Amino acid sequence: MSGGSLDYLFQDVREVKRRARLDEDEAELLEGIAQLLHDLEWSLSGDYASHQYRQTLSEFAGTWDGGYKESNRSVLIPQSDxxxxxxxxxxxxxxxxxxxxxxxxxxxxxxxxxxxxxxxxxxxxxxxxxxxxxxxx
Incomplete structure (x- = not known):
């Protein structure tokens, strides 16, 4: 079916990313969310196997745990007083x-x-x- 079960919501997220003034991490976060929505939609539509969406979700969660990219977490989240x-x-x-x-x-x-x-x-x-x-x- 090529998606459609979520009315291609991922495209709206990509459009917001394109129009908004975002720093690099914010833009990357929105792209990750768009990819999650894309893969979920394709899975719900029967175009992807469910394990493909779960793989994307696992990668996203590993990268963006707590809302910050893993590589930047120590800088953005205080570690001491x-x-x-x-x-x-x-x-x-x-x-x-x-x-x-x-x-x-x-x-x-x-x-x-x-x-x-x-x-x-x-x-x-x-x-x-x-x-x-x-x-x-």
Whole structure:
């Protein structure tokens, strides 16, 4: 069948990778996720044997354990006290849902520190009231 069971979601991930401003590790991580989705989709569609997807998953997990590439883990994850910088420079690392709430994740540009900003329901706008994203108002 040549995929299709996940509507070729891996292509969307590759498009995000192409458009986003990513460092080398972030781009490589997204490519790994896209490859996982590709192989899963091909497996679900009957084009790959299930062991092929499991092999890709095993390689991905071995490379990206904990969200950091194995070769960079000792640099990005502090091994002792004194790892924080004195004056954090925060940049938005992304958004997610945590504990049932929308969360912005902020990371320091100079050290491995990060923090979360929870957004309360009082700021939520109903999707129907918000209108089409990007539409002129």
């Amino acid at each position: 004194g790892w924080q910088c004195d004056n954090h420079q925060w940049v938005r690392g992304g958004m997610t849902v945590s504990e049932g709430k929308m969360v912005t994740v902020w990371k320091c540009t100079d050290c491995p520190a990060w923090t979360r900003q929870f957004h309360g329901r009082q700021y939520e706008v109903d999707y129907k009231e918000a209108g089409e994203p990007g539409a002129d108002r």
